[in-house]
Amino acid sequence: MCARVSGLAAATLFVCATGFGAECPPQALTPQEAATRLKQLDAAAQSEMRQRQYAEAVRDYREASCLAPDSAPVLYGLGVAEAASGDFLAARKSLALADHLQPSNVLPLAMLVRVNFSMGDIESLKATLRDAARRFPTDGSLHAGLAEFLVQNKLFDLALAESLRARTASGGNAGSRMELAVLENTVGAYDDAIRNAVGVERQAGLPEAVRASAAGVAGLSYESTGQREDAIAHLREAIRLDPLQENSYLALAFLFEKAQRYGDAVDILQEGRRKLPRSTALLLPLGSNLVRTEQYQAGIEVLRDLLRQSPDEPDAYLRMADAYRKTDRPKQEAGILRELAQRKADYPMIHLLIARAMLNADPADFPAVLEELSLAEKSAPSDAGVLYLRGKTYAALNRYDESAAVLERAIELNPMDASPYYQLALVYKKLGKVEQARQALGRMLVVKGNGSQPESRGVN
């Protein structure tokens, strides 16, 4: 390990030592009086801390530090009080001095980590962690505690570092081992994650909820290494160990979806719904998979149930629209999309989706479609898809010249989409422009001839 000495700590100590001397008034107390006063101040400050009177606690600890400038506990107390009162700069000085006076104590360092975090000073935080690693390499509980703090504050890289230190130092308890497994799975150390997670999963003496979480992490890590059957087995074990963990059903269903085993996804989500009837998280994947397995009406009912409980779920509206489209119910499709538009007016291309649904109605209300497309154009004035539908609608209204103009513009915007060429050919035919119709069809064949080549981005 790199044995770098923290320059910051040394500089801080210097500032700190000179600072305290300047703030202390001259003392006229006898040693006995000073000891009594110190005891009083300490008791008062502790009581003030309990009552969250941090400014008062700082005042008393400061007086105490003047009486006992070499007392690490007093300086530690002062640092904690200063941190609690929001004076992080002062807290950092007090804690650094406490650490210097009693280097065998881990508390000032642990508190310094928190203070540096509160100051947003990540480089100093890292320096403190390196200091802790150098001086307390075998203190597993210190590193596990730091890891927990760092996870809570979403500093996952540093949390991983401290979790690894905790594991190296003492093997770690089940909780810290689980935390490490989750972090390892997140960063891609799947073999490590599997080893740690399976180790926890197999500890029969642990609460089943903890073992279930471990089995879940193992399942996800196995999936990431391409061992899907192992992944499924561990996620099933997670469900067996704790049938009330919603995440296990969701994760297993997700794996089934990836494997395109939509029926299995439906089964596991329905099992989850039986065990957790109040869960809303299960409803979207359940509804979506019911639609995928062509159980349209059941899917619509589940999604409708979700929207009753949680109406701000755009995907639920879209899945329902999908189900209506696949069952040839364009009015209902447009209706549910309008509900989404009312709920989220800025949902991307919502008016294009509504217009498309309306065009599928028989008979279609073409003026209403054009109104809807005007709304779509307000948010996306140069969208080839909107222009294509407008061209199609104009054609249906026998407004062929306007149709040709917007279809030409759609092609300009997205020259590698075959659909507008075909529509344009039909329009040119209606206009009696046979050569142009033939040319448009020829270009459509050119585009289609490229197979799965991606579309180019046209020039605006």
Next chain:
Amino acid sequence: MTRRQLFLLSGAGAILPSALSASEAQNLAYPLREIQGTLTSPDLFFVRDHFSEPQLSLETWQLRIEGRVAHPYQLGFSDLLELPSKKVEAVLECSGNAANGSAASNGIWEGVPISYLLEPAGIDREAAFIAFEGADTGRLFQNSPSLAYAQLVPLEKCLDASSLVAFKLNDLYLPRRNGFPARALFPGWYAMDSVKWVRRIMVLNSGDRQCGFYQSGMDRVYNRVVRTDDGPRITRLSAIQVKSVIAWPSDKMNLPAGRHLVWGFAWSGGGAIREVAVSIDGGRTWNPAQVQTSTDRFRWARWSYAWNPSPGDYVMMSRATDSQGSQQPVQRDKTRKDIYELNWCAPLQCNVR
């Protein structure tokens, strides 16, 4: 909790094909046209292995710093994460990438400057090179011993503030196939020096020969060989030569007549890209392309060219110039006798109907 939240929390977001480990050396590249913006996503990053990917554990991974140093030491992954780190956006290109090839990628790398790692070791005054050794092992040639992949990099390049031991790519930990948990990174240089799965940094004097780089035969590859009247002149590859490629359209593609946006990327180890020109007549005439310029010298630039062709057959090329004035050659230098630095303007056929 939504499923998205669940998978972000539990790390299932990392379930990518790229995460899968391989038992054999991999050689992967993806069409550049699939890149959105300027960053190559980790699942589209090219891969060139010499040996099979090693299976490394975060809990046991160590990086040793030794050789001509006063204080050899080793550090673990925790130490690396807790050291001051920096981010550098840089292209990596395989030195054997074809003129129109896609074995080049651009990403934001995060890691610890190598100079910072060397400082506490106290390098010898006579130090001239550093050998970087990966955890992947094998035989480079049939008759060479099975050794770790190793490269030798001049000390000056190692001490550049942008040279890193990197552990992240685009804010995600390195995919296993791109060097997880840590790799060397030398922005502006061909990728073979950015040793993946790095586990050893060995400081060498100019006369030192006792390292895997020589023993494996690595000194016999990745060399520029130029024919001269006095015989072949051999020099080591280093900085990436200025280059541009057309990402769209692809070769032999049929296009409908109309307006199209031709686009691609350009990069150079010698400096930021200053301009890109496009030819649609096989290099007879050149037209300026729009370049998303940047002062960041190691990243690539995305360029585009608005083209409105009539029906016909076209031969397209792109040509980049960097801030140092280096320009892509239209043809391969005929004196070159090696298979590297293939940076000439590759022609691409396009049929417009």
